[in-house]
Amino acid sequence: MKLAQRYNRANLITSFIILTITGVIYYIAIHFILTGKLDKDLVIEEKEIEAYVNNYGKLPSPGDFLHQKVTYQKNTSGKIIERNFFYDDFYNESEKENEPGRSLITSVDLNGQNYQVTISKSRVESEDLIQLIFMITLAVTILLLVSLLLINRFVLQRIWSPFYSTLGMMKAFNIAQKEEIKPQVTKIDEFNELNDSANAMATRVRKDYRELKSFTDNASHEMMTPLAIINSKLDSLLQTGTFSVAQGSIIEDIYTAIGKLIKLNQSLLLLAKIENNLISDVQNIDMQQLVGDKVLQFQELFEKDGLTLNQELQPFEVKMSKYLADILLNNLFANAIRHNHSGGNIDIILQAGSLTISNTGKSEELDNQLFERFSKSASSEGTGLGLAISKQICALYGFIISYQFQENRHRFLIRF
Amino acid sequence: MKILVIEDEESLRESIVSYLKGEGNICEVASTYWNAMEKINLYSYDCILLDLTLPGGDGLKILSEVKKLNKQEGVLIISARHSLDDKLSGLEMGADDYLVKPFHLSELKARIMAVIRRKNFSGSNLMSFNEINIDLLAMEVRIKEKLITLTKKEYDLLIYFISNQGKVITKNAIAEHLWGDEIDVSDDFDFIYTHIKNLRKKLVEAGAKDYIRSMYGVGYKLENV
Structure with missing residues (x-):
């Protein structure tokens, strides 16, 4: 009420x-x-x-x-x-x-x-x-009674209108955007106080968020240099002499761990960049061509696990960053392969306005946290950021990505 | 080949230099903006490795200086800035390639070789290792004049190996080179084995020696036998 x-x-x-x-x-x-x-x-x-x-x-x-x-x-x-x-x-x-x-x-x-x-x-x-x-x-x-009703309806409505306008702006408040809350000017002290508090809170929240974000960003950046050094030192180490297979296996494990750390860092940086809308190479992308190219690029990986691929690609163009389009498709393809069982299959259907990738899989239906950061199935070796990035990319361009589990198939649908 | 490594991080610089040195390659280093500017103005190189974040100034200014001096050096940007804008502006300003840190040294070497080849041989572009001869323009591989057919991946792999001859290349680096570093799909790179096996088979069947060896289970090496 x-x-x-x-x-x-x-x-x-x-x-x-x-x-x-x-x-x-x-x-x-x-x-x-x-x-x-x-x-x-x-x-x-x-x-x-x-x-x-x-x-x-x-x-x-x-x-x-x-x-x-x-x-x-x-x-x-x-x-x-x-x-x-x-x-x-x-x-x-x-x-x-x-x-x-x-x-x-x-x-x-x-x-x-x-x-x-x-x-x-x-x-x-x-x-x-x-x-x-x-x-x-x-x-x-x-x-x-009638005049009371009328006063309540019209006068109260007018008196409360600054409140509703402030409320509307608070609802529309987006932490990542820079727009200020610009409240309606009012002579009512309570509402002025409310507006001031809302503004102060928005400023504080934005500041905290910015600091946190730049912290993540800087931390990821700073970590890249030591990672680059470790990586290059490992490469150098390998050239220095002969190693036993046991030593080789240790070195390989280090490489794998470093590789994961690098991947994780890159994903975090990418997420920050997408959130800040810093990726600007928006262009018309021929999805039919791009998906076709990706299929070729992933060819050996499909073959490795004996996966069969069924593709139906219709001509379709979409306006987005080529870089992000690549990443989006890479993530979805990689998931379809990574979470498949050997001898399984993958369907890729591109229609005007939508892309569906569905695959057979090892596990049961994924829980509804799957688009959250660092949410991944117990058996997954990935960073847990792939789908979060995919979702962020879709959100950036207003696409809708959804997941369904039907007839023992994992199905990802993007509506452009 | 004379290569200038402009990189402020000492450990990384050392690794790069020690990997690139040898086989007649000479490496010079610069660790600051002014140091780099000085060397560029005084000497000539085949290739310049350019880090963008340097004490004293922006690496992109060094690039524009190189272009202003009308020098023929190939410039390969190595930067931790995984920024598309940097990449685009770097390439627009005339850099020949862009490699994001962290990278594998084998990848760096392969890129440097490619940059130098593109600079030095406008026209016919040949690469060889003993009896293996590659025409990079026609994308043809000959073993003692005998043409062999390779898949695209096998061809890329062969060039990668020859660019890094005598060095151990990890499976990880090979996978990234062949499939791109954005493809993070496999946690074991054993599937690379098939490609290498096929390449070796084709080379040996055509009469070449078996130069590629597996190294400690970590990677592979192409070297004279």
């Missing part, structure tokens, strides 16, 4: 409850006041009747004025009549309809005879008044 929505809801519910309670109290109070006034009128009338009886020794004529009626009745039952106010209907002669009324039953003694006196008054005016007050209250309530 959005903050504004939540606030809105609380606001509306509270306003509604308070207004309802106020309305009820208002209604009761007014009702009470008006009834009190009616009763007072009834009492005045009662006093007038009593005074009339005392002065003239007879009952006043039963009156039926507008909104007021007086009736007399002899009390024959001998019971004492209790003085009592009550609500009843009032028949309006002129309008010929029943109206709500208020009556007072009392008694007067005249010449030893007890009379029951009923004085009734119409309540219609006070009811009308209450109704009017009720309508006004209702109208005010509705008006208030």
Whole structure:
């Protein structure tokens, strides 16, 4: 739930409850006041009747004025009549309809005879008044609620818009890109604070990232020189004299380890370079030709493991760096060979817009970490960076690389 | 052949020099930018090995100096900068080849030989080792005038061996030379054995001596027997 929505809801519910309670109290109070006034009128009338009886020794004529009626009745039952106010209907002669009324039953003694006196008054005016007050209250309530809604919708939306713009920029924040977070200017302190913090964080994160990256870059660079020296010294060592086969095997192991270290370093440097978009030789590449050339280049390696190759290559051009295209294909081909079993096969299908390389393999389906750095199967002798590099290359040009395991085949698909 | 090695890393420079020396090759060294500039202006070489990161200045400036002096030296850039831009600008400025560190000395030697051949023999381009004669333009191999047919890989391998005659070449270096260093597919290079076996067989059958020997299981060597 959005903050504004939540606030809105609380606001509306509270306003509604308070207004309802106020309305009820208002209604009761007014009702009470008006009834009190009616009763007072009834009492005045009662006093007038009593005074009339005392002065003239007879009952006043039963009156039926507008909104007021007086009736007399002899009390024959001998019971004492209790003085009592009550609500009843009032028949309006002129309008010929029943109206709500208020009556007072009392008694007067005249010449030893007890009379029951009923004085009734119409309540219609006070009811009308209450109704009017009720309508006004209702109208005010509705008006208030509607204006609250509108304020929440439009004003709050405007007030919060800097927040959403900052949020949008934080979502779009890319650590590798240099764009600053440029927040909307606002007079609201909280949002200004948020913007400042977001910017400070972005700057700090970028700085840390840059430092880390340049650290990796420099470390890899610095390692290359000693590696070059070890490599050349080994080459020199081999020329110095005769070695036994046992010594030769040790030297070979050193070569292999150095080779791996060099490969790893080169891969890390390459990754950094792709991330920094430092590879600029973008050109139109005839994929049909390039894939065909790669197949020839890998020919001996296919043959070595007795792999059969099935290729279907249709003409297709793609715009990318030739250098990276080479590396991308090398990695995918090498994987298809490396993780195959002898006598297996490889399918290479190039269509307009997609390249599929699928191969039989030793292992089960690869886990979904396969495009992560240094993720590799236990039996793999590679650096664990090949697919990470492939993915990075694809990301650089907006290609999509995906993996599937179907019918015991590993299948890599690139959509250009 | 006279070769100038411009490289600031002493250990590496020593290895290169000791590998290249002999067989009538003379190596001179320069370890700084100004040292290199001085030698280039004073002497002539067949080939210059140029490191790009030098104390005192950028190696690419040395390259432009060589070109400005209108010298005929072949220039081979050796650099740790595995940067495509450097490679392109180096080649655009007239370098003959570009080799990224770390490299195998045998690869370096083969590249130097190729650069020198291209510089020295415009026209017919012949290479020979005893009775083995290679016409590099026609890509033909003859044993005492008898033409033999080699595959592309066997042909490359033979030239690689002759360029590095008398030196032990590792299987690793051979694989990188033949398949390129970006191809990292095999962890044992035994499949190279087949190619070398076939090459030896073809040479011996055509009447050449068997010059190629396996060395301690690490690599191979072509030498006079």
